[in-house]
Each structure stands twice: as structure tokens, then as C-alpha cells.
Amino acid sequence: MISLNFGGEHKNTVDAKYRLSIPFRFREKLEMRERIEDEKRQDERRRAAEGGTLDDIKEYIEKAIGREIEKASVPAGAEKKKTSAKEESEEKKSGQRVWMTKGLEPPVKKPLDDKKTKYEVILKQFIWCLPPDVFDRLVTAIDALPKNEATIELRNHLIRSAHEVELDQGGRALLPQQLRSYAGIGTGEVIMVGDGATFQLWSKKNYEQLVDTRGREEQIFATYTESGISI
Numbered sequence: 101m102i103s104l105n106f107g108g109e110h111k112n113t114v115d116a117k118y119r120l121s122i123p124f125r126f127r128e129k130l131e132m133r134e135r136i137e138d139e140k141r142q143d144e145r146r147r148a149a150e151g152g153t154l155d156d157i158k159e160y161i162e163k164a165i166g167r168e169i170e171k172a173s174v175p176a177g178a179e180k181k182k183t184s185a186k187e188e189s190e191e192k193k194s195g196q197r198v199w200m201t202k203g204l205e206p207p208v209k210k211p212l213d214d215k216k217t218k219y220e221v222i223l224k225q226f227i228w229c230l231p232p233d234v235f236d237r238l239v240t241a242i243d244a245l246p247k248n249e250a251t252i253e254l255r256n257h258l259i260r261s262a263h264e265v266e267l268d269q270g271g272r273a274l275l276p277q278q279l280r281s282y283a284g285i286g287t288g289e290v291i292m293v294g295d296g297a298t299f300q301l302w303s304k305k306n307y308e309q310l311v312d313t314r315g316r317e318e319q320i321f322a323t324y325t326e327s328g329i330s331i
Contacts, residue, residue, distance in 0.1 A: 104136075109291060110294075111289060112289070113290070114286065114288060114290055120275055121271055122292075126299060127267065137232070192268050198231060199265070200265050201230070201257075201263070202228065202257055202279065203227060226302045226303075227301040230298045234297050283303055285302075
């Protein structure tokens, strides 16, 4: 069975136009997740049609026929018509999408001396990347929360800051300026980290501060032990 989760640490480069190439394995998983969600939607429509009214069945058949007509609408070997620069740019999009928003993790307290009397607080500011199905579940979960100042602030951080980014045919994503500023990402080297159902983009500087776990090993091990994780 192929896992749909993202993992590993990948060094990458943001180009002069603030585009970042998403690793092939990550793009593969994005495509697989999208395909599964599409199949789920088609199956739901089929089930609704089978147990629904005559209008439901008619709608399902029309959509199914429409998909087949769309597939056959461009004859093989047909000459391409001339397109504008904008249309040509749009044609180069892959159709793959990922939602990007501000990262959300607690800050780290890094000891500055052996006695652990002084600490440096390291903020975890990164770009959080979510497949469309995961982002939809996140929005649904936040919508279900009681409306108060704390949940509104959470919504502002995760949803109002979110951008739906479409990859081009080369697998590149254009990083939104607002999120680049938040995560301290410019041109040059960045670190991409798989985190299960999502992945993260870090500036090299912020990530190097994060991965230095010296002095925190004991707490990390205690968390693992107390959590009861069993694999």
C-alpha cells in the first residue's frame, strides 16, 4: 500500500520569481489524494442517483455524459489555435493545487546555559502546506467551534491567511508574498519538511534553529513515553 502521507526533509531553492519546485514524491501524493477525493464525490453522486428521484438520476447521467464529451472534445492531432500570453500561461498550469497558510506550532524554549536558568524563545514561523481535502476538514473543524475572540483569532491565523496555489506543469508553486514575509522566506535555499497529512516550508535560518534539539532530548523522550505511542 502506498502511503498518502508526506515525510522527510528536502532542501530546495526559491527562484528570483519566488517560485518553488515541489518534490516529485510530494506532487505524486497530492495527485493521489485528489484522485481519491474525486472518486469519493463520483461515488456519492452515483449512490444518490441510485436511491434518489428521477431528477437525481437524470442529473447523474448528464454529468457522466458531460465528462465523456469533454474528454472527446479535442480530436487527436488537432492543430492548436493561437492563444494570448495570458491564455498560454494558464495552459501551463498543472491543475494540482495546495493550500498555503501560516504555520501553527508552539514556540521552543532553548537553554542558553548548562544550568537551564536562561532561555531563548524561538518562534516557529513557517508556511504550512495542506492538500485540498485536509484544508477542507480544517475549515469544517474550525466552523464547528464556538464563536469567541480566541476562535476568531485562530480563524484569522489559519483561514483568512490561506492562499490556494496551483502548481505549474513543472511542479512549481508561486509563494504568496504575505506568507513569505511571515516565514522569513526570500530567494535562495529553503527547507521542506513532510509532516504526515501536510508539509511545511521553512527558511534555512529558522529551520536550523528548530532542529538543534540539544538540551531538549529528555523532554522529547518523556513526551514519546507518556503519549503511549505503539507501532
